[in-house]
Amino acid sequence: MVKEGELIFLYCDEKTTFLMTYHKNQSFSTHKGNVIFPQELSFGDCIYSNTGAKFYVIKPTLADKMMKVKRKTTIVYPKEAGIILLELDVHSGSRVIEIGSGSGAFTILLSSIVGENGRVFSFERRAEHLDLAKKNFEKFKKWDNVEFILKDPATDKDFGLENIDSVFIDVPEPWTLIEPAHKALTGGGHLGTLSPNIEQIQQTVEEMTRVGFVRIRCLEVLTRGIRVKKNMTRPFDRMIGHTAYLLFGEKIFTNNEVLTISE
Numbered sequence: 001m002v003k004e005g006e007l008i009f010l011y012c013d014e015k016t017t018f019l020m021t022y023h024k025n026q027s028f029s030t031h032k033g034n035v036i037f038p039q040e041l042s043f044g045d046c047i048y049s050n051t052g053a054k055f056y057v058i059k060p061t062l063a064d065k066m067m068k069v070k071r072k073t074t075i076v077y078p079k080e081a082g083i084i085l086l087e088l089d090v091h092s093g094s095r096v097i098e099i100g101s102g103s104g105a106f107t108i109l110l111s112s113i114v115g116e117n118g119r120v121f122s123f124e125r126r127a128e129h130l131d132l133a134k135k136n137f138e139k140f141k142k143w144d145n146v147e148f149i150l151k152d153p154a155t156d157k158d159f160g161l162e163n164i165d166s167v168f169i170d171v172p173e174p175w176t177l178i179e180p181a182h183k184a185l186t187g188g189g190h191l192g193t194l195s196p197n198i199e200q201i202q203q204t205v206e207e208m209t210r211v212g213f214v215r216i217r218c219l220e221v222l223t224r225g226i227r228v229k230k231n232m233t234r235p236f237d238r239m240i241g242h243t244a245y246l247l248f249g250e251k252i253f254t255n256n257e258v259l260t261i262s263e
């Protein structure tokens with residue numbers, strides 16, 4: 001049974017979906033007609049609009065929540081999000097820094113993954129973006145484990161934090177935040193950046209190498225949807241050509257080399 005106030009995903013077709021809060025007897029209008037929520041509703045049910053359009057009641061995924069945030073910025077898309085979490089080894093209990101908060105889409109994901117024993121420190125330099133990120137997070141949050149901080153850490157080259165497991169940078173000038181990221185991370189800790197342009201990657205790699213990161217790797221994620229139809233199963237004619245380059249590396253102590261000799 002869907003509880004009063006619980007989030008549901010209404011699916012009519014790929015272009016007609018809604019992420020909504022369930023309130024019994026509440027009505028809402030869509031371009032496929034008006035829908036009234038019944039007294040009782042279960043996930044897996046279908047409900048109809050007054051014009052006969054059918055809506056399935058589905059449990060929303062984290063990707064649905066990310067894609068349905070109100071946006072004032074570009075966001076991290078689900079196609080990149082999964083591999084970022086893996087490369088940064090974000091898991092239950094992790095302490096993670098992200099910059100910038102933007103619309104809060106990636107914050108929602110980070111918060112869900114680090115869970116009640118983890119912590120997300122989300123830095124943003126523009127007050128109006130921070131407010132939006134907070135609002136979006138409040139709507140979709142599962143845990144109270146995020147600190148939103150209005151600050152540009154590039155200014156004083158410091159996050160004011162230490163023992164951080166992973167840092168994720170999604171800003172136009174990521175190279176300005178590499179030094180503070182190095183300071184905040186634990187030895188061997190993980191750094192990731194997301195940038196649309198290859199010039200940003202080149203400059204960031206130079207800075208990562210200078211400051212003390214190794215295993216530096218850059219990749220791009222391309223996904224190709226397949227239309228499955230009898231005797232016509234093949235890729236869709238169009239695909240998204242490019243969103244961003246991802247860059248990863250691990251912190252090393254450049255001034256603290258310990259030589260071990262194996263026998």
Ligand SMILES: C[S@@+](CC[C@H](N)C(=O)[O-])C[C@H]1O[C@@H](n2cnc3c(N)ncnc32)[C@H](O)[C@@H]1O
Nearest residue numbers: 075076100102103104105106124125129152171
């Ligand atoms: C592309 S958006 C981030 C989107 C976010 N990852 C999401 O998924 O919603 C970039 C944000 O970084 C902020 N920003 C840019 N440079 C910054 C800096 N040096 N310090 C803090 N925030 C910064 C911008 O104001 C903007 O809100």
